[in-house]
Amino acid sequence: MQRPNRPVYLDNQATTPCDPRVVEAMLPWFTEQFGNPASVEHVLGRAAEAAVEEARGAVAALIGASSSEIVFTSGATESNNLAIKGAARFARSMGDPRLRIVTVATEHKCVLESVSDLGAEGFEPVFLPVRPDGLLDPATLDAALAEPTLLVSVMAVNNETGVIQDIPALATRARAAGALFHTDAAQAGGKIAIDVRAWDVDLLSLSAHKLYGPKGIGALFVRRRPRVRLAPLLSGGGQERGLRSGTLPAPLIVGFGVAARLGLAEQAEDEARIFALRSRLLSALRAAVPGLRLNGSAGARIAGNLNLTFPEATAAGLMEAAPDLCISTGSACSSAAIEPSYVLRAMGLSAAEAARTLRVGIGRFTSAADIDFAAAALAAAHTAALAA
Amino acid sequence: MTYLDGNAAEPLRPAARAALLAALEQVGNPSSVHAPGRAARRLLEEARESLAAGFGARPADVVFTSGGTEADALALHAFAPGRRVIIGATEHEAIRAAVPDAEILPVDRSGVADLAALQAMLEANGPVLLALMLANNETGVLHPIAEAARICRRFGALLHVDAVQAAGRMPVDLSALGATSLALSSHKLGGPTGAGALLLAPEAAQHFRPLIEGGGQERGRRGGTPSVAAIAGFAAAARDAPPALKPLRDEAEQAACAAGAIVLGTGAPRLDNTTSLALPSVKAETQVIALDLAGVAVSAGAACSSGKVAESHVLKAMGAGALAGQAIRVSLPWNATIADVRHFASAYAEMAARLLRVAA
Numbered sequence: 226m227q228r229p230n231r232p233v234y235l236d237n238q239a240t241t242p243c244d245p246r247v248v249e250a251m252l253p254w255f256t257e258q259f260g261n262p263a264s265v266e267h268v269l270g271r272a273a274e275a276a277v278e279e280a281r282g283a284v285a286a287l288i289g290a291s292s293s294e295i296v297f298t299s300g301a302t303e304s305n306n307l308a309i310k311g312a313a314r315f316a317r318s319m320g321d322p323r324l325r326i327v328t329v330a331t332e333h334k335c336v337l338e339s340v341s342d343l344g345a346e347g348f349e350p351v352f353l354p355v356r357p358d359g360l361l362d363p364a365t366l367d368a369a370l371a372e373p374t375l376l377v378s379v380m381a382v383n384n385e386t387g388v389i390q391d392i393p394a395l396a397t398r399a400r401a402a403g404a405l406f407h408t409d410a411a412q413a414g415g416k417i418a419i420d421v422r423a424w425d426v427d428l429l430s431l432s433a434h435k436l437y438g439p440k441g442i443g444a445l446f447v448r449r450r451p452r453v454r455l456a457p458l459l460s461g462g463g464q465e466r467g468l469r470s471g472t473l474p475a476p477l478i479v480g481f482g483v484a485a486r487l488g489l490a491e492q493a494e495d496e497a498r499i500f501a502l503r504s505r506l507l508s509a510l511r512a513a514v515p516g517l518r519l520n521g522s523a524g525a526r527i528a529g530n531l532n533l534t535f536p537e538a539t540a541a542g543l544m545e546a547a548p549d550l551c552i553s554t555g556s557a558c559s560s561a562a563i564e565p566s567y568v569l570r571a572m573g574l575s576a577a578e579a580a581r582t583l584r585v586g587i588g589r590f591t592s593a594a595d596i597d598f599a600a601a602a603l604a605a606a607h608t609a610a611l612a613a
Numbered sequence: 614m615t616y617l618d619g620n621a622a623e624p625l626r627p628a629a630r631a632a633l634l635a636a637l638e639q640v641g642n643p644s645s646v647h648a649p650g651r652a653a654r655r656l657l658e659e660a661r662e663s664l665a666a667g668f669g670a671r672p673a674d675v676v677f678t679s680g681g682t683e684a685d686a687l688a689l690h691a692f693a694p695g696r697r698v699i700i701g702a703t704e705h706e707a708i709r710a711a712v713p714d715a716e717i718l719p720v721d722r723s724g725v726a727d728l729a730a731l732q733a734m735l736e737a738n739g740p741v742l743l744a745l746m747l748a749n750n751e752t753g754v755l756h757p758i759a760e761a762a763r764i765c766r767r768f769g770a771l772l773h774v775d776a777v778q779a780a781g782r783m784p785v786d787l788s789a790l791g792a793t794s795l796a797l798s799s800h801k802l803g804g805p806t807g808a809g810a811l812l813l814a815p816e817a818a819q820h821f822r823p824l825i826e827g828g829g830q831e832r833g834r835r836g837g838t839p840s841v842a843a844i845a846g847f848a849a850a851a852r853d854a855p856p857a858l859k860p861l862r863d864e865a866e867q868a869a870c871a872a873g874a875i876v877l878g879t880g881a882p883r884l885d886n887t888t889s890l891a892l893p894s895v896k897a898e899t900q901v902i903a904l905d906l907a908g909v910a911v912s913a914g915a916a917c918s919s920g921k922v923a924e925s926h927v928l929k930a931m932g933a934g935a936l937a938g939q940a941i942r943v944s945l946p947w948n949a950t951i952a953d954v955r956h957f958a959s960a961y962a963e964m965a966a967r968l969l970r971v972a973a
Contacts, residue, residue, distance in 0.1 A: 232648050239650070240642035240838065248637050255805050255846075256630060260910075261622040266901045267910030268614060270621070299679030299807070299825075302837030306825045335827020335836050342826060434838060439637070441679065441807045441840020458824060461682045461707035470707065471682035472622070472800060474807030477843065544647075551647035 237588030280482025304430035311455030386521035387530025415488025438484030513604035538610030546606035619946030633846035660848035669786030681798030723880035753887025762791035799847035868958030
């Protein structure tokens, strides 16, 4: 087995490398064109403003929205906090009596914590279970919607399993019941086709660094018709139509715009290639590791994700035995913690099974050689673990 | 073009550029445990240690944010519950809009906070949070933060200091100031946009609660994947020494005064790079447009509100009267040159002569 000259990066759901085309596009906006986009009184400010608006158009196009529906934030975590807390607090300020906020047990931590936090403010959080394949049963949502509900938040693509929820079906139900519908699409942008009109969602969160853009920038889609109103988290200069104050980081936004444009243009091509790489890796691993199990729906799943439970070896042991392979046990945010994945537990895995589970994230810059190296490294690590 | 709007955004410093570019090459998420993740984590922690050392805090008490506005919002969110909130009359909108019903601490005609009034306000009942900026963004006027902190301490009040405009332009030390927390912004000190920090005094941790939650980053004080590249650039820029801009600023001021300008806030200690120049009876917008056409970029006030035409709350609080709508902000960036100042001086003199004639 040949050692690569760098670690093989298969953790593209934690973060993606910045596409070189994105880096190139950002650089002039960090250096010569450093104006504050709000400084419309002079040429440097106006140039930055124009660049921000062009990027806003590209981000809107990625999800089938119009530019005026895009609010830039510092990332998907802020977008999710703004969508959930902002919608609930605004509704309350208008005297809306509904308290129920419905979400799913397998959401990202920032959604779960935002919803829990609203619980402390007197709202009524509801955390729905998922089926063993990771999907939310629409009938489960229907049951929760029997009580008047203010907001439903269901992620488009799970960050650990890559499972794709049926957002159009779920959003239709929520909206028919009069609830707002938010989806965390941080893992979906550039990975699957997104159409906010066809999906009929009110709020949708995006992150740049999950689609080959820079860290520190994200967006929240806020539907205009019918208009969705939010209470802001950050007040001040009144940027982003008062929904999100703070100087717009023009270079990061330009990078996000290019990443979105590439994501839209290259999504189908990326998906086909990445899917072939995943199939190659899964076949090789299944041959080498009898009893290997794939968690989560195989069909409703983004091309780049494998979430694999090994029959005997622990994930920590496998990762230690394959140091040149960058993979993870689950969500990056909490990967320093050694608690078993709550996502897998919600899908019915035991703590012991969760501890034998690895997440593999294949991306735009993964090569066939990387995949072959990963297959061999994991197979060898598994053999070594069995011998030990 | 001559850029004299450093208080809106500073040009990127070379050290920040190098650090930013190097960090953009890094692949990992700083929360990941594999090698690229650890490399990103190292960049983040080096930046944290560097900023902590530079601004008088412990590394564990540096909370990275998306910028100054978020740092201010976070401080207010964390410290305001259960307290009366008092803010300086000339605070930035990031503070004013976050606590619209705050009590206002008046300033004198020079723009300096009235500490006798502060003492009287603190003598009333109840625990207090005071938000007072170190340097004003429109006038550069400095508030006596160390003295305000001593008064706050005597009454058990917390003190949040927006040091966004001061950092990088003068020495700033949280522990020496004696404040509870300090807000910083990267792009105001020559770093990239999209990064900032809230620095906490050791005792502030007990009051803390996050504004953006989830993921447990920043010791649970701020969720979300940090903007590692921008943060690395931020720390590198902050290591640079403050530029010596006073002679240039003074020359610009003298030239403007010779052409009919009145400098606002001169009675107080000020930042070396900033001047607020009122041209009586000429609207600020008109001046800014004339200077823009002459190739000089300045502003009519805070950049965030530049699109709007409103009188400056800062200048009104200083009792500037009609001049509040007739003042422009000239703020020299770190790389301003004597040629920039001379270009400004001639453009200003030409503009003033023409517009004062029109006004008369």
